[in-house]
Amino acid sequence: MGLVMNIELKHIHKRFGAVHANNDINLTFATGRIVGILGENGAGKSTLMKILSGFQSMDSGEIWLDGKPVSYNGPQAAIAHGIGMLQQDPLDVGAFTVLENFIYGQPGNLSPKRKVAQQQLEKLSQRFGFELDPDMPVSQLSIGQRQQLEIVRLLALGVRTLILDEPTTGISTEQKTLLFDALRELAAKDSMTVLLVSHKLEDVIALCHEVAVLRAGRIVGSMDMPATTTELVTLMFGQELAAQPRQPINANSDDAVLALHKVQLRNKRMKIDNISLRVRAGEIIGLAGLDGSGQEMLLRACVGLEKCSRGQIDIAGRDMTGKSYREFLQTGVAFGAAGRLEEGLVAGLTLTEHIALVTSHQSFIDWNSARQHTEDQIKHYNVRGRPESRIETLSGGNQQRVLMALMPQEPVLMALEQPTRGLDVDSARWIWQQLIERRKGGTAIIFSSPDLDELVTYSDRIIVFCGGWVQEVADMENLTLDELGRMIGGEGVIQ
């Protein structure tokens, strides 16, 4: 399997309107290497990788493979040249079974040989220790399993270069280990080239042989590994980021803002029993766990979006069991969902209309004062946008800021799903500053995150969700990332 693959990118340019997403990129990737691609949000990483894997066309520039210029349109053609990409949200079809997904895209005659394909799938899975049931619908797999499926699928297609865009979000430590082992093996034994886009510096440090850093569309540097986090951060942001000072909670009262008594939650896929929890004013509770382990369900139950099948929920001492979301809102809770434009903001409405929607309590709206109010909020939250801008024209970070501005000033409780999803380190820190500001006023925060670092950094207490069980981290003082990762993966759960 000693096929050599040398990739050269020459003078690649890509513009989106006024945005110069890739500005004269020159890079070389040698065979058998694992290369990390770093950069802040919007730096152009995904764009470059999409160009390389055929998902996007470039404006100008050349791609050379093994000393020859190539051009292809479409990801299928890139795969034919041996380059495959694994998107952050794996590109599969939820309604298909694992086997159908594996088959779909393979060349062949009209009616695929299911037996043959199944054997191939099983052989590849076995090699890397992946457990994939061929008849399972993809919609019932975890993100990690979907990535595994995508990897074996690409390998079966004979891919020689594997690109992964932020693959470690939302997968367990165990699956991450499995993934990294597989990638190392592919690079070492099969001489494959692996390109890894990631915001997680520890992953890059653990895996990569070298890194390249983008900023505002340009390559600003590269270095061979090993390197320290500080060195990488300096390269990415041009400066070292100061550590966030941790504030102790001023939990001067013992009154629970939120209290769960033996709550049972269930949906089609799982059931979680016996959750009991007391959250005091000013406390920050982190919910850890793999995607879809029940954190989201709990968060939503805390604001009445999910019904408890058993047990009782109190908000500020009032029994709210079975009440509607709107009734919860009236008690002073706030909720922020992970999908901002799907759940939270209304594409098509302007900023002013959003503000008016949550602040008007009269039948008739005073548009002048709504506009005034919006301008104040824009200033206060540092939003890049104007009152009459439609919300969908703002960037992700700015949308997140607007979402914050729409929440009540001093809620009793904020329930936030992945509050910094998709944001770069800088924006994420700004969001947390705002949150910590609110907790000083006595707001309790309960949030979920796939980012262990974020959980450990900001939480006063952490609840771990795993396989239908919940468990609180006992010793917060001495909690390490590793330990938390293992708990998420199912170690040390009291059954």
Next chain:
Amino acid sequence: MRTRSMVFGLTILPILASLLITAVLIMLVGADPRAVFEKVWEGAFRDLRSFSQVINFWIPLTLVSMGLIVTFTAGLWNIGVEGQMGMGAVFATWGALTLQLPPLILIPVEILLAMLGGGLWAALVGILKTRLKVHEIFGGVALNALANIASIYLISGPWQPAEGGSVRATPPFPADALLPPMSPDFGVSLLALVIVGVVIVSVIVALRGTRWGLQLKATGKNARSALLLGVPTGRSAMSAFIVCGMVAGIAGGYRVLFTYGSLRPLVSGGIGFLGLLVVLLVSIRALWVPLVTFIFAAILGGSTRLKVALQLDASLAGVLQGFLVLAVLFSNGLRERWRETNPAHLSETDIKTPESLKADR
């Protein structure tokens, strides 16, 4: 400059295109398009009587269209509007046939009954939609047919005159139960005109200036987000249905209390569907409704003459209206495409340079 002429062209184009297609079709069946358009014009504007007939289409059509503006704003396809008109007519008929009141009280009561009937029928679609998750298009289609069947049942059964049973009509309403016309020559109800005016103004004000209107808009654009922002979306949708149903009910009531003077099968006369076309044509912009409904009403009014004078099927009116709306939808699409390929016309908030994004960090 180029922009303006382009936009103008894309507005005028669909009108020309649909007229052209219709003309070709007319020639296809061996008639003269000029004579057709002439007869339609004559049929609508020949004299006061024919003009009053146009206004008599305009009144219910405008009512229904304004109601549909409300449901469309909330993102709802109220195809059931026909049935809501029908039920408005049925309830008004009940009032007209059974209540013995002085006209000054009877007529308002009949109109309230019509609103009640339309509102109820719309609420059914609403419940099916919001509680039972049956898409409003199917709920609406089924309830349209059921409203019709209910009215035929009532006409041929319980409300049948003693001397003969058929599905043709109820006995004529007593004179006191009818809306009075403005004058014998100009057969138009002043009260109905006033109601239309009030409805137009209230719908525009409600959608622009009230919290209810904003909540509808948010529900229509993204119900999930609206819910999370604290909008009672279920209630919003229900209220949109009910408001539309009540307005459509008045329109249906008008058909029996003025146009016919008795209840007929299929009393809505397809006006509800026409209203849907109108609202699609104006892209939910309420201000344009009265004008467009006037044009549609004129075509409708004129097409009776078309049939008597030229023996051409009156379905031609529907063909012209259909092509017009289709052409407008297509030219909207062309305009959007054209804007996309000429990004200079995007407002400046649409795209930002990385520099400006970085400025405040």
Next chain:
Amino acid sequence: QDEEFVFGMILVGPRDDNGWSQAHFEGGQYVEETVPGAKMVYFEKLNPADAPETTLLDVVTEMVDQGATVIFTTSDEFEEDTAGAAAAFPDVTFINVSGDDAYTGEAAPNLSNVMGEMEWAKMIAGCAAALATETGSISYLGPLINFETRRLVASAYLGARYCYENYAGKDPAELTFTVTWIGFWFNIPGVTLDPTEVTNDFFDNGADVVISGIDTTEGIVVAGQRAAEGQSVWAVPYDFAGACEQAPEICLGVPYFHWGPVYQNIVSEIQAGTWEQTWDWIGPDWMDINNPDTSAVGFIEGTGLSEEDKTSLDAFIAEMTAYATDEANADTFFLWEGPLSYQDGTEIAAEGEKLPAVAPLGEAPSVWYLEQLLDGITGASS
């Protein structure tokens, strides 16, 4: 030099429906041909399904505008609206087919009613069906239920029962006569039953003759289809002399109206200034029921009729003619004599008693105001 005389013709269905509306339309054409200067303006398909937005008054207004001085509104469905239009245009003469306003005295002076005595022809239709049936099961495709349709169904039934016994020589107790009502004069999808499906259902359930009572031709079309597929089935269409053309080989004949002479008469009277309001129920010309210049009602025998049955049918018609031309039987109908009772058992004519053609509603039972189907017919009376 002939002064133009414009008359309006308002049709409930299409002018080429091979049924009721076409018969009227051709009646109008007959007037155009025979009355010098006569010119017809017409409006077809004035019904809630085809022209939901148009009212009869709109159409009348347009016609008057075109110069019409007499307007024929050719459906029972137009009864109320014609009364309204007559009040709105007192100078125009209105003829409503059929209706009873002129009989009950409700009508404005410029409004007459006219109808043909289809009962005779329906009896012949029933007879033809009884002669042809092999299974002894006849189905009647009914429109909506009212006085007119009930008496037509009953007439067909009486004819069938009589011929089944007297010409076919079978036991009338074994004859099945079923009516299914579709709900209107013709198919309105989503509102009426579909006559095509209903006719198929007749044949599926063992009937082999369908007598149509609706304005359109679904009955004979389906029968023709079944016959082409090899089944022995027959049909009797309705209303229009040419209706057999849809499937001549299985057509037993068609009872029809011939409006030409009737309309010509009315138009001539109006031209001559001798017209007076009447309520007319016009019978066939017994000299020759199929004379196009004199008979308002007729029955054309179809090619589906066997020679033998044709002979029997002619004998039946002769018997009927003898009855009708006998002065003693004035204002009564053949076969409409006791014992006759309604479906619920109420006797309406005792043994030997003849039911009067018409009597004021509620005062005495009559053929015109038949309140129920007759005993022996399967199907709904209301």
Next chain:
Amino acid sequence: MNPELINIFNSIVANATPLVIASIGETITERAGVVNLSLDGSLILSAMVGFVAAFVSGSAIIGIIAAMIVGGLIALIIAIGGIELRQDQVAIGFVLTLLTADLATFLGQNYTRIPGPQILRSPIPILADIPVAGPIFFNQTALVYLSYALIFGLWYWLFRTRPGLALRAIGERPETAFARGANVNRLRYLYTIIGGALVGLAGAAYSLSVKPGWATPPSMAGDGWIALAIVIFGGWHPFRVVLGAYLFAGLRALSTAIQRTPEIEISVVLLNGIPWVLMIITLLLVSSGAIERLLTVLPRPLQKWTRNFLRSDPPAALGTRFKQK
């Protein structure tokens, strides 16, 4: 089984066939992620054109072809508007529903109620002799046999072939399909047109076989909406769609039968409401999740088998636009 009952079932299969073909066509379209809401009008216009073409040419085959072209053209308008110009597919479909029905009335005004070519029953020799099932299923017209082929053909295409995977993928997740080499929009055009052509075929099945001839008001009006509802009831699975169509035709036959039964006294007019009540009830059944719940009751191996069959979620990308790079 008594012969009347066999006759009745035979008629039910015959009457259901246009519904079957139309809803199979719409299933294909919707599986590709496009909604063709115009069915009610499409059926009418294609029925008219099918009849007129057959009448003028004297050949039913030419009628069928003409009807399929009309159905395909209507679908093409929806595809251009919905895919190319990215307008609301429901809006275009609705406008076309009204427009095509009026167009049929207008253009067909000189062709009403005339006898024309028909497609008659032609029993399949050996199969028609099978007791009970033979006379019901195999004493039918060629169109009915074609509908059987369509049912099984679509099932095979969707669940057993590579292009079938692509068809499902473009309706479920077009991004994925694109990444795997499908030209999403071109395929959507293709399947929308194929689906539309089948709707056209269904129209011809009315005017050349089930409800022979052309007339106004058109006798198939309303059936388009019912076919659309059947697609939902059928969960976009060909077998269940067909089941829905047969069920529907069966229950409609029942409302005629009720009138024939003098013991049941119910107003004729009210009986005509049955199909619409049925339509709502069937949709309720699906939306209430009753069918899904059935799945959880079944033993596990059966679950796997029935999962596809019992799904009630529409294709995830139904009615959405895909911006192809």
